[in-house]
Amino acid sequence: MILFDREKLYADRILALDDKGRSVTYGQFNAFSGELYRKTGGKKLIFILCENTIESLLGYLGCLKTGIVPLMLDSHIHPSLLNGLIREYHPEFLYAPEACMGKIEDGEVIWHTGGYCLCRRNEKLPPSLFSQLSLLLTTSGSTGSPKLVRQSGDNIDANAQSIASYLEINENERPVTTLPMNYTYGLSIINSHVLMGCTLLLTTYGVLEPSFWEFARKNKAASLGGVPYTYQILKRIGFMDMDLPDLKTITQAGGRLPPGLHKEFALYAKRTNRKLFVMYGQTEATARMGYLPAAKSLEKCGSMGIAIPGGRFWLEDEQGGVITKPDVSGELVYQGKNVALGYACSKDDLIKPDEWKGVLHTGDIASRDSDGYYYITGRKKRFIKVSGSRVNLDEVERLLKEQYEGIDFACVGSDDKLVIFTDHLIPEAGEDILEYLYRVTGIGSRAAAVKRVDLIPKNESGKTLYKKLETTADNRE
Amino acid sequence: MTNLEKYDQLFIKDLRVKKEDLEELKYRGIRTWDSMGHMDLVTDLEETFDIHLNTADVMNFSSYEKGKEVLKKYGVNI
Numbered sequence: 364m365i366l367f368d369r370e371k372l373y374a375d376r377i378l379a380l381d382d383k384g385r386s387v388t389y390g391q392f393n394a395f396s397g398e399l400y401r402k403t404g405g406k407k408l409i410f411i412l413c414e415n416t417i418e419s420l421l422g423y424l425g426c427l428k429t430g431i432v433p434l435m436l437d438s439h440i441h442p443s444l445l446n447g448l449i450r451e452y453h454p455e456f457l458y459a460p461e462a463c464m465g466k467i468e469d470g471e472v473i474w475h476t477g478g479y480c481l482c483r484r485n486e487k488l489p490p491s492l493f494s495q496l497s498l499l500l501t502t503s504g505s506t507g508s509p510k511l512v513r514q515s516g517d518n519i520d521a522n523a524q525s526i527a528s529y530l531e532i533n534e535n536e537r538p539v540t541t542l543p544m545n546y547t548y549g550l551s552i553i554n555s556h557v558l559m560g561c562t563l564l565l566t567t568y569g570v571l572e573p574s575f576w577e578f579a580r581k582n583k584a585a586s587l588g589g590v591p592y593t594y595q596i597l598k599r600i601g602f603m604d605m606d607l608p609d610l611k612t613i614t615q616a617g618g619r620l621p622p623g624l625h626k627e628f629a630l631y632a633k634r635t636n637r638k639l640f641v642m643y644g645q646t647e648a649t650a651r652m653g654y655l656p657a658a659k660s661l662e663k664c665g666s667m668g669i670a671i672p673g674g675r676f677w678l679e680d681e682q683g684g685v686i687t688k689p690d691v692s693g694e695l696v697y698q699g700k701n702v703a704l705g706y707a708c709s710k711d712d713l714i715k716p717d718e719w720k721g722v723l724h725t726g727d728i729a730s731r732d733s734d735g736y737y738y739i740t741g742r743k744k745r746f747i748k749v750s751g752s753r754v755n756l757d758e759v760e761r762l763l764k765e766q767y768e769g770i771d772f773a774c775v776g777s778d779d780k781l782v783i784f785t786d787h788l789i790p791e792a793g794e795d796i797l798e799y800l801y802r803v804t805g806i807g808s809r810a811a812a813v814k815r816v817d818l819i820p821k822n823e824s825g826k827t828l829y830k831k832l833e834t835t836a837d838n839r840e
Numbered sequence: 841m842t843n844l845e846k847y848d849q850l851f852i853k854d855l856r857v858k859k860e861d862l863e864e865l866k867y868r869g870i871r872t873w874d875s876m877g878h879m880d881l882v883t884d885l886e887e888t889f890d891i892h893l894n895t896a897d898v899m900n901f902s903s904y905e906k907g908k909e910v911l912k913k914y915g916v917n918i
Contacts, residue, residue, distance in 0.1 A: 601896070807880070
């Protein structure tokens with residue numbers, strides 16, 4: 364991969380520093396990759412349980428470099444969801460923090476490295492993997508959905524090069540981690556900086572902990588990224604008044620930043636001579652598709668920008684015709700080398716070739732102004748975002764129906780506001796449902812509500828009539 | 841309700857914990873006390889006690905016990 368092309372030139376350079384004072388060089392990473400390859404034997408499926416530590420980073424990059432195909436998962440994933448994915452995809456290896464070993468039902472530890480273990484499963488039916496498949500990411504991680512996005516090495520290279528170019532990343536950049544490694548935005552920060560031979564600052568602390576800021580300051584963090592929710596927290600904890608002399612760039616993705624917050628941070632960036640990049644992307648396009656140039660962040664406040672270098676946007680109407688007039692809404696379509704290969708819903712899909720061929724219908728509804736800047740105005744697909752991560756509404760329904768046999772559920776909502784309709788007869792069941800939802804998915808009661816209805820409205824073929832459901836419920840209140 | 845009772849109730853509601861576990865609670869020590877849980881808790885504490893925590897204290901509020909010290913600065917004795 365191009366990602367590692369220049370790595371030999373960087374051998375002595377530090378790849379990553381962590382919050383325990385440890386570091387690892389690009390040369391040491393190279394040695395780690397060789398060892399990982401010897402232990403696994405190359406192109407196999409592996410699950411990585413991620414955290415922002417050196418071992419997790421080495422595992423991820425080591426896989427990309429040697430052709431092992433990882434599925435990236437949150438180390439906090441609920442054991443039942445993890446084991447569901449294992450049963451679906453039959454990985455031969457797992458790479459996880461020692462503390463997570465209790466979640467893994469079978470497997471023999473064949474390598475202890477730092478705080479991580481490489482585990483081999485006695486897998487009799489491993490999946491066949493498409494030659495260009497390099498990485499798997501979840502589409503709705505918190506619900507344990509088996510629907511994955513298949514990415515190639517070329518996808519990752521193309522996106523990393525494009526990002527490094529528009530963010531003008533040079534070898535002296537030092538991003539500090541604020542996002543998990545199993546999340547496409549977190550990975551894109553890693554990829555675009557590794558490409559340029561930068562040093563990554565890895566921390567398991569979050570922005571709400573003084574230790575995070577001590578670490579960032581001490582190690583001269585030059586950039587950080589956040590989802591809209593991160594920006595709300597940053598505002599509340601007085602980020603705009605913090606003394607961070609080395610910070611040059613802040614980036615935002617993972618959902619639409621409310622225009623008010625966008626403006627406040629754009630003004631902050633202008634006042635402090637920093638750059639704010641509001642960006643747009645999806646896992647289906649490896650990560651990034653659009654960005655708002657920092658110089659336009661005030662003038663085009665509320666916009667998600669233009670296509671990244673090497674990519675192209677257009678809008679389509681409901682009949683699939685291209686919309687050429689400005690300020691007309693349509694589905695946003697993207698074309699570029701970073702458009703992933705396709706989805707996988709089961710083990711047998713991992714052998715599938717490139718199905719999307721560089722074109723992605725994003726499912727987002729957008730309009731374009733007369734200067735060519737895009738604004739997201741809605742969404743076609745049935746998902747919402749909760750603190751920046753996608754939650755598939757159909758998957759939530761599936762989880763609830765499995766848990767509560769014989770009871771019907773229908774989920775609707777908007778970002779950070781999931782509404783669960785149920786025909787559950789017991790009025791107090793709402794608490795129990797929210798408790799279960801939280802335990803399994805981590806979606807908290809602030810972001811979810813349960814509403815009782817006598818009957819979930821359906822059409823003749825049994826499909827839920829979501830629009831009718833919403834109007835019925837409104838009338839009842 | 842006493843201030844202590846109100847204080848405890850907010851933890852129990854926002855972080856979904858049992859009363860007997862309160863004393864040991866630390867930020868990120870349990871899954872529910874993550875950044876979202878923390879912001880919920882801070883918002884509710886501010887509403888309940890009619891105060892506004894300054895930015896440093898939002899971060900200093902790092903455990904159940906530490907929170908009592910923080911609130912004391914705002915004249916709320918738990």
